[in-house]
Amino acid sequence: MSKEPSSSRNQTKNDSLFTDDFQHNSTLIYEAFSYPTNQSLKTRQISALQGTMRGILFFLEGTVEETTIETHVMKPFYELSGKPEDGKVVDMLANSVLLTTAIREIVRLQDAVHDLLNGNCLILLENEKIAISANTASFEKRVVSEPTVENVVRGPKEAFIESMAVNQSLLRRQVKDSRLICENMTVGDVFPNEVSIMYIKGVADEKLIKEVKQKVEGIQTDVIQNLSILEQFIESRTYSLVPSTLMTERPDRATSFLLGGHILLLMENSPYALIVPITFWSLFHTAEDQYLRWTNVNFNRIISILAIFIAIFTPSIYLAVSTFHVEMLPPDLLFAIAATREIVPIPVLWEIILLEFTFEILREAGIRIPSVIGPTIGIVGALILGQAAVQANLVSPIIVIVVAITGLSSFVIQDLSLNFMIRILRFFFIFIANFMGFFGIFLAVACTFAYMASLKSFNVPFFSPLAPYFQPQKGVVFRKPVWKQSLVPFFSNSRYKKKVSNPKVGSRDD
Amino acid sequence: MIRINNGLIRKRELTAIVIFLYVIQLMNTTPDTLIKFGKNAAWVLPIISFAVMLIPFLVLLYIVKKHDAGLVELVFSLLGKRIGSFVMFVFFLIIFSALMINSRNYTDVFNTMFYPKTPVPYLYVMLIGASFYIANRGLENIGRTAWILCPLYLFVTYILIFFILEDFSLERIYPIAGPGLDVLLKKGATYSSIYGESILLLALYPFVRKFKDFRIGVLYGWMIGVVSLAFFMVIYVSIFDFPAVQDIAYPFQQLTRMATLGTIGHLESIYLATWTVASAIHFSIYLYLAAFFLSKMLKLKEFEPLLLPIAGLCVLAGLISPNIFVGNALRETLIQTSTGILVLFPFILWGIDRLKGGKKANAG
Numbered sequence: 001m002s003k004e005p006s007s008s009r010n011q012t013k014n015d016s017l018f019t020d021d022f023q024h025n026s027t028l029i030y031e032a033f034s035y036p037t038n039q040s041l042k043t044r045q046i047s048a049l050q051g052t053m054r055g056i057l058f059f060l061e062g063t064v065e066e067t068t069i070e071t072h073v074m075k076p077f078y079e080l081s082g083k084p085e086d087g088k089v090v091d092m093l094a095n096s097v098l099l100t101t102a103i104r105e106i107v108r109l110q111d112a113v114h115d116l117l118n119g120n121c122l123i124l125l126e127n128e129k130i131a132i133s134a135n136t137a138s139f140e141k142r143v144v145s146e147p148t149v150e151n152v153v154r155g156p157k158e159a160f161i162e163s164m165a166v167n168q169s170l171l172r173r174q175v176k177d178s179r180l181i182c183e184n185m186t187v188g189d190v191f192p193n194e195v196s197i198m199y200i201k202g203v204a205d206e207k208l209i210k211e212v213k214q215k216v217e218g219i220q221t222d223v224i225q226n227l228s229i230l231e232q233f234i235e236s237r238t239y240s241l242v243p244s245t246l247m248t249e250r251p252d253r254a255t256s257f258l259l260g261g262h263i264l265l266l267m268e269n270s271p272y273a274l275i276v277p278i279t280f281w282s283l284f285h286t287a288e289d290q291y292l293r294w295t296n297v298n299f300n301r302i303i304s305i306l307a308i309f310i311a312i313f314t315p316s317i318y319l320a321v322s323t324f325h326v327e328m329l330p331p332d333l334l335f336a337i338a339a340t341r342e343i344v345p346i347p348v349l350w351e352i353i354l355l356e357f358t359f360e361i362l363r364e365a366g367i368r369i370p371s372v373i374g375p376t377i378g379i380v381g382a383l384i385l386g387q388a389a390v391q392a393n394l395v396s397p398i399i400v401i402v403v404a405i406t407g408l409s410s411f412v413i414q415d416l417s418l419n420f421m422i423r424i425l426r427f428f429f430i431f432i433a434n435f436m437g438f439f440g441i442f443l444a445v446a447c448t449f450a451y452m453a454s455l456k457s458f459n460v461p462f463f464s465p466l467a468p469y470f471q472p473q474k475g476v477v478f479r480k481p482v483w484k485q486s487l488v489p490f491f492s493n494s495r496y497k498k499k500v501s502n503p504k505v506g507s508r509d510d
Numbered sequence: 511m512i513r514i515n516n517g518l519i520r521k522r523e524l525t526a527i528v529i530f531l532y533v534i535q536l537m538n539t540t541p542d543t544l545i546k547f548g549k550n551a552a553w554v555l556p557i558i559s560f561a562v563m564l565i566p567f568l569v570l571l572y573i574v575k576k577h578d579a580g581l582v583e584l585v586f587s588l589l590g591k592r593i594g595s596f597v598m599f600v601f602f603l604i605i606f607s608a609l610m611i612n613s614r615n616y617t618d619v620f621n622t623m624f625y626p627k628t629p630v631p632y633l634y635v636m637l638i639g640a641s642f643y644i645a646n647r648g649l650e651n652i653g654r655t656a657w658i659l660c661p662l663y664l665f666v667t668y669i670l671i672f673f674i675l676e677d678f679s680l681e682r683i684y685p686i687a688g689p690g691l692d693v694l695l696k697k698g699a700t701y702s703s704i705y706g707e708s709i710l711l712l713a714l715y716p717f718v719r720k721f722k723d724f725r726i727g728v729l730y731g732w733m734i735g736v737v738s739l740a741f742f743m744v745i746y747v748s749i750f751d752f753p754a755v756q757d758i759a760y761p762f763q764q765l766t767r768m769a770t771l772g773t774i775g776h777l778e779s780i781y782l783a784t785w786t787v788a789s790a791i792h793f794s795i796y797l798y799l800a801a802f803f804l805s806k807m808l809k810l811k812e813f814e815p816l817l818l819p820i821a822g823l824c825v826l827a828g829l830i831s832p833n834i835f836v837g838n839a840l841r842e843t844l845i846q847t848s849t850g851i852l853v854l855f856p857f858i859l860w861g862i863d864r865l866k867g868g869k870k871a872n873a874g
Contacts, residue, residue, distance in 0.1 A: 324625075325779040436628075436636065438779050439620060442786035443640040446655070450644040450794075453654035467654040469522045 016109045022126045026056055028109050029122070033060075041116075046123070048080040053089070055125035063119035065138035072099040073121060073134050090130045093123070102135035141166065150250050150414060152288040159249045160271045164196055167266050167273065170251040171198065175258060179203070185216050187230065191223040195230065198264040205261065211458055212263050212276060227270035234276070236457055241424055243417030244457035246282055247272040253287040277458035281466075281476040283418040284308075294481045301478055307412035311422050314406045315352050316433035316441055318398075322348055324437030340396040349434040351395045355403040356427070358385050363407070518719040523653030524727030525734075526660040530791045531707050532735025533667065536742040537762040537785050539615050539838055540704060543845075544743065545761075547697040550752035551688025553743035556705075558698025560736040563705040566856035570712055571725060573856070573863055580715035582806045588862050597855075598807035601710055602800060604848045606820065608707075609796040611844060613638060614828035615837045616789050622834070623763045624782055634825055641793035642821040646814060649717050649798060656791055666784045667738070673769035673777060674749060682748045703849035708732055709856065710799060713806075759834075797821060 018025045033041040040061045047054040059069060076097045084092040094103045104120075106112050107130055112122055119137025144166065147159035160167045168182060179201045186192045195216055199209055215234045224230050227247070236244040248254050254264055254273040262282075265274040275282070284304065289297050321328050322337060329337070344351060362381045369377060386404075389395050406426065413419045425448070432440040455462040466476050519527075535541075545552040570581070577584055586594035617634040625633060644652060671678075688694060711728055718724040746761040749768075758764050766781040800820050805813030831837045 321779070325776075325782075327776045328774065328779045330773045330775065437625075438782050439625065439633070439786050440636065442783040443636055443790055445783075446659075446787045446790040447640050447643045449658060450647055450651060450655040453658060454647040454651040461654070463654060463658060467523070467657045468520060468650075469657065 018107055018109065018112075018124075018129045018131055020127060020129050022055075022124065022128075025124050025129075025131070029058055029112060029116075029124070032109060032113050033116075044074075046074060046077055048077050049083055052083070053080070053125065055123055055128075057121055057123050058116060059121040059136065060116050060119070063117070063139060064121055064136045068100065068136045068138070069121050073123070073136065077123075089125060090128055090132060093125075094132055098132070098134050100134040100136060104133045106131045106133050139163065144170065147249050149416075150248060150253065150287050152250075152286075152291065155288055155291045156250070156252045158251060160251060160254075160273060162269050162271050164194070164266050164268045164270075167251070167271075168196065168198070171255060171258070171264075171273075174251060174255040175200070180258070183213070185213065187216060187219050188221060188223045193224055193267060195224075196266040198258065198266065200258055200261070203259065203261045204263055208277065208458060209263060212265075216265075224267075225269065227265065227267045227272050227274045230265065230267060231274055237455070240455070241421045242452060242455055242462065243283065243415075243421065244276075244278065244455070246275040246278045246415065246417070248275060248287070249273075250287050256290065257282070277460040279457070279460060279464055280452065280462050283415045286414050289479060290482070294479065298478050304412055305477070307409040308422060311406055311409040311413065312425050312429060313441070314402055314409075315356060315426060316429035318402045319348055319352060319430060320433040320437040320441060323434065337396070337398055340398060343393045344396050345393070348399075349430070351399050352403070352430055353427075355385075355389070355395055355399055356406075356430070359403055359407045360423070519650055519653040519717055519723075520719050521723040521727045521730075523650075523657045524718060524724065525731040526656035527653055527795055528708075528711070528728055528731025529660050529664070529734055530656050530788060531711075531795055532705065532732060533664065533738045534785075534788045534792050535704065535735065536667075536739045537788070538612065538619070539760070539834070539841065540739070541743060541746055541761050542759060543838065543842060544701065545746070545755055547689070547701075548694060548743075549688040549756075550683055550747050551686060551694060552747065553683070553740045554688070554694050555698045555701065556736050556739040556743070558695060559702035559705055560732070562699045562702040562853065563708060566853050567708050567712075567728075569860050570709060570856035573860055574712055574715055575721055576863075578721070581710070581712040582803075583716070584859065586806075588859060588866065595807050595809075598803050600851065601713075602803035602807060604706070604844075604851065605710060605796060605803060606800045606824070607840075607844050608848075609793060609800055610824050610828045611831070611837055611841045612796075613641075613789075613793050613824060614831055615834055615841065616793075617828070618834040618837060619760050619763065620782075620786075623760060623778070631825070631829055634828060637789060638793065638797075638821050638825050640790040641797055642817055644790060644794035645797040645801070645821075646817050648814075649714065652791065652794055652798060659787060659791070663784055663788055664734075664738075666780070670765065670769055670777075670781065671745060673771055674745075674765055677749050677768065678745070679751075680744075680748050682751045683744055700849060701845050703845050703852050705732065705736075706845075706848050706852040707799075709852045710803075713799070713802060797824075 016028055018028070029035075030041070035041045035043075042059050042061050044057045045054070046057050057069070057073070076099055077093070080097060090105060094105060104111075104115065106115065106122070112131055112133065115133040116122055119135075119139060120133040121136045123132040123134070125132075141163040142161055144158050144161055146157050150159075158170065160170065172180065177200070181199055181201050183197045185195050185197060187195050197209075197212060197216070212234075216230075219230075219233045221233070224233065231245050231247065232238070234245070246257075248257075249272050251273075254275065257275045258264055262275050262277065265276070286300075286304075288300075292300065322341075326334060341348070346354075362377060362385070366374070366377050386400055390397050390400060410419060410423055413422060429441055429444065432444050436443075453461070453463050453467055461468060464470055541552070544555045548555045573584060574581065577587075579587070582598065585597050589597060614634065617630055617637055620633050620637075621628065621630050644655060708728060715721075715724055718727065742762070746755055746758075746765070749765065750758055750761065755761060763778065763781070766778040767776060769777040769781075771777060797817055797820060801813045801816040804816055804820065805811075810816070831840065
């Protein structure tokens with residue numbers, strides 16, 4: 001309710017135009033920034049040609065590189081010689097005096113405020129209704145460092161940082177091609193922020209680009225701070241466990257998505273790139289997949305698939321087997337389990353739930369705990385909860401094994417959204433197993449598959465190109481040798497197909 | 511984008527759908543029924559039934575190709591609105607009775623073999639509930655789900671052979687003709703509507719990308735179904751021996767109980783899992799078809815809203831049958847009745863098409 005009036009009020013005020021009246025112009029800017037209450041706005045009187053040409057230079061503290069202003073804006077201005085013709089002052093300054101990379105002539109207060117906020121300095125001259133904005137931006141940022149979440153053993157070791165310009169530069173360095181397009185859009189009605197949409201022209205589907213842009217345009221909210229929030233605005237299904245977008249902190253991974261015809265979104269203050277559309281396979285594959293040799297990567301893939309299934313099903317299958325299908329177990333194991341279960345007073349469901357929740361708490365605590373006292377978590381978790389719970393007959397030892405292997409497997413899944421999905425699904429299956437055993441679990445499995453197969457992320461089916469089946473396949477479950485992969489994105493109609501064949505240079509053993 | 515978002519299914523998905531329609535027969539009560547008549551040569555019956563049902567299927571396929579329209583459109587254009595609606599009603603009855611009787615039989619098997627303490631209605635509602643959920647997400651989605659799961663399903667089904675190999679003896683299938691060739695031929699023809707769904711699948715022709723996809727999809731899936739059923743009949747007879755196999759209810763489930771993998775004695779829970787998934791998909795296809803025919807009969811534009819009432823009706827009607835013996839008897843009656851209808855219908859349609867086509871040619 002309150003959003004509309006405030007934003008429109010802001011707009012009418014900011015829409016004022018500059019006039020010939022120098023005093024009026026500077027007051028507009030002072031008022032816009034609540035000067036002098038707001039001490040961030042810095043001003044400096046400037047003059048040239050023995051004081052015949054005077055003006056004020058504005059900039060916001062903390063957004064500009066002050067040396068650039070001194071050397072590239074003020075110095076040339078002071079050294080100005082030769083009076084320009086009337087009415088051509090701004091033109092001359094912009095074109096042949098100031099030395100910064102980008103110069104803009106500004107007539108509206110709104111643009112002036114925008115430029116100042118983004119680190120430009122603004123020059124207002126007497127008797128001119130056009131202001132000059134020169135690019136002197138320099139925000140504080142950290143240096144490019146190693147990835148913290150998506151680690152690889154072999155591969156590039158740099159990650160995105162909070163500066164959009166740096167992130168774009170990281171991507172440009174990898175895709176040196178004029179077809180890499182970067183379109184900027186603004187989101188947020190009251191506190192606008194820039195979103196940069198990147199794709200490779202001719203590779204990414206035109207309709208898809210249009211759809212993404214429409215989605216970003218359609219966002220109606222006061223402010224979007226960063227990509228993680230933008231993700232929640234543009235995702236296809238808010239209430240579903242299954243993610244429809246992907247975040248990566250690795251420029252090389254982002255690049256491989258770009259080359260595959262996906263679209264990238266970047267924002268300031270977000271050390272990630274947001275990727276749309278995605279399929280199950282983009283969540284499942286890791287950054288390292290392309291860097292390892294064929295044998296090794298496929299071994300990894302088998303491990304990952306197993307890990308996903310273990311992470312989802314182990315507790316529920318243990319529950320189902322020990323409650324409904326005991327005949328499945330070899331007698332010796334059955335007796336061993338029965339013996340340990342005998343002294344535990346609570347039902348097996350509560351045993352599992354107790355330990356699973358404890359594990360999830362440990363995991364959450366591990367993230368939130370100050371890093372100085374981090375190692376305590378390991379001791380508390382392993383010693384007190386594992387060993388002591390068993391000795392106190394709260395849980396049976398086999399449950400500890402089940403929960404431990406489940407937890408360990410869930411760490412194999414790198415993507416955070418997929419990870420959450422699997423961890424939450426696990427509890428769902430535990431309850432169903434307790435309820436109906438294998439019959440219940442596998443009816444739920446059929447429904448889960450049906451649900452996931454019906455999902456779409458920006459109109460791309462979630463399991464494609466496996467189901468529905470499309471050529472070309474990059475190898476979704478198992479990867480093909482690199483020279484057999486083609487770059488054509490399966491969901492695109494674009495044709496920059498290059499038939500890749502086995503490099504026959506030298507001799508090959510196979 | 512255009513390619514993938516058109517809602518049409520392709521060859522592979524259709525094959526998978528047909529596989530889940532037919533391969534599952536080796537796990538249900540079909541082998542019991544066939545062994546009753548075919549004795550130790552029961553494995554020939556599916557092949558004969560296939561051959562008998564193939565002819566009307568091909569005839570109908572020919573008409574479908576000629577007019578490039580699905581079964582429903584053909585029936586309405588060739589037979590008129592009233593008779594067309596009646597035919598749709600007959601098709602609906604066939605598919606709905608099959609859904610009702612088979613799903614109840616499946617539930618009985620679950621009940622007898624795995625969950626003797628759980629009430630039948632409870633299992634029944636869960637099974638049909640899951641099928642409804644899958645069917646409700648559309649044919650395209652049934653196809654995708656089937657396609658993802660079908661390699662695994664076939665693999666797990668066939669690998670059972672290796673677990674029971676030690677009890678296998680091929681000599682038990684002799685004498686090769688069993689009760690005599692004439693009996694086999696007659697019974698094979700009578701029971702050919704175990705593959706009657708092929709005829710009704712032609713109604714889904716408009717949802718398939720192109721004619722070739724449809725033809726190849728159905729025929730591949732169908733053949734895999736026939737070969738699997740025949741193959742497993744050989745296995746049942748070779749393992750349980752004749753006449754003992756006659757007295758075994760649910761041979762597949764018994765087989766899974768015998769299967770061993772090293773020290774792990776009972777593998778039936780794994781097969782319970784496969785069978786559960788397969789049945790959910792199997793009945794979702796039936797539900798979808800039933801809703802489709804009913805909507806065509808009533809001339810409704812959308813048929814998804816019909817799925818829930820049909821699923822509910824199926825559970826209510828299915829629960830009437832007191833036990834599996836009644837269920838089996840009903841199923842036999844259904845198969846025999848529908849065989850006549852489904853085998854003859856394509857020829858009638860063909861004849862009418864010829865007559866009308868002839869008239870048109872004369873007029874032209």
